[in-house]
Amino acid sequence: MNSQHFDTLQVHAGRIKSGSNGPCATPIFQTSSFLFDDSDHAAQLFELKAPGHIYTRLSNPTTDVLEQRVAALEGGTAAVAVSSGQASQFLAIQNIAGSGDNIVSSSSLYGGSYNQFRISFAKLGIDFRFAQKGNIQNFERLIDSRTKAIFIET
Numbered sequence: 001m002n003s004q005h006f007d008t009l010q011v012h013a014g015r016i017k018s019g020s021n022g023p024c025a026t027p028i029f030q031t032s033s034f035l036f037d038d039s040d041h042a043a044q045l046f047e048l049k050a051p052g053h054i055y056t057r058l059s060n061p062t063t064d065v066l067e068q069r070v071a072a073l074e075g076g077t078a079a080v081a082v083s084s085g086q087a088s089q090f091l092a093i094q095n096i097a098g099s100g101d102n103i104v105s106s107s108s109l110y111g112g113s114y115n116q117f118r119i120s121f122a123k124l125g126i127d128f129r130f131a132q133k134g135n136i137q138n139f140e141r142l143i144d145s146r147t148k149a150i151f152i153e154t
């Protein structure tokens with residue numbers, strides 16, 4: 001448990017600590033790859049036996065600070081930052097539903113969400129059932145023992 005107050009966590013949680021001439025604010029790392037001390041160090045990183053960054057698509061010091069900060073602010077253990085809403089939707093749904101499960105969703109959706117639900121999740125065996133908004137009974141009729149969530153976009 002962190003003893004810092006919320007206002008302090010907003011500014012300092014997860015910050016990169018460096019020596020006496022380090023940055024006051026979190027730097028933005030705009031690189032795709034990172035240096036290794038030697039081949040043994042690289043092997044340790046790729047085998048997930050040592051902490052560190054390999055490639056920005058997997059992790060990045062700036063993203064790491066963001067994830068630590070969000071986790072601290074929310075009182076959580078960890079957080080995951082992704083580059084788009086579509087990615088966050090996919091990760092959230094993929095973690096609560098599996099093959100044979102279903103999600104009840106409003107039929108009023110962003111086109112990307114609709115395609116992700118109707119095509120991508122269908123390939124994983126996750127069924128999306130679409131209800132007309134405006135009447136709660138439209139949703140209730142579609143819920144069964146395999147329903148894992150109700151999804152509504154505003």
